[in-house]
Amino acid sequence: MTEKSSQERDYLPGMGKHYLMPFYDVLHRVSGLAAVHDDMVGLAGLRAGQRVLDVGCGTGNLLRAAGKRHRDVELTGVDPDLKMLARAEGKLRRAGLPARLDRGFAQELAFADDSFDAVFSSLMLHHLDGPSKGEMLAEVRRVLKPGGVLVLADIAHHGHVTEGIAAAGFTLEPTRTRKLRMFGEVGIEVAKVH
Structure with a gap:
């Protein structure tokens, strides 16, 4: 795990408060978010040897889902919260999944242009x-290789999200939705670099 950022930024931790972090994985299990992650991994169309980035990786649940399904991809996660990253590191190690985990911010990804085949954000x-x-979204577009894919899930959102994704230089597929047990509907966007 490395610490990389040219500047500090304020960020909202997972679940909104640092003291709620111990409940993060419990909430993941009871909310049905694992099924969303499985959908996201399937929609990415990953292939052997591809490089995958999870922006805002939290405790590594999506990286673990991708790595268990595709053991032959290279996993990288970025999150501003060192405690979340430490938990992700332990979880991925126990699953036997090598991954690079960096402290960083979504608006300032410390990777070269055209570095990844797929980027997730959940x-x-x-x-x-x-x-x-x-x-x-501009940073994600920058680090994706030509033909790369962004698979993004978030709470049910309006057209401004898809407009922002399109404005960043992506071609969008129709939004998919999935109900969560506790949070209502989640929108899943699949966007390709054109």
Whole structure:
């Protein structure tokens, strides 16, 4: 696990408060979010040797789902919360899944252009303000290889999310939705670099 960021930023931790972090994985299990992650991994169409980035990886649940289904992909996660990353590191190690985990911010990804074949982001976008959402999507577009895919899930959202994704240079598929037990509906966006 490395610490990388050229500047510090404020961020909203998973579940909104640092002291709620111990309940993060419990909530993941009871909410039905594992099924959303399985959908996301399937929609990404991952193949052997591809490089995968999870922006706002939290405790590594989506990375673990991707790695268990595709043991031959290279996993990378970024999150601003060192405690979440420490938990992700332990969880991925116990699953026998090698992964690179970096402390970083969605608006400032410390990777070269065209570095990844697929980028995931799950229930993180709503934590960002309007300008930061645009910065994050531009950064994701920058680090994706030509033909790469962004698979993003977030609480049910309006057209401004899809408009922002399109404005960042992606071609969008129709939004898919899935109900969660506790949070209502989640929208899943699949967007490809054109």
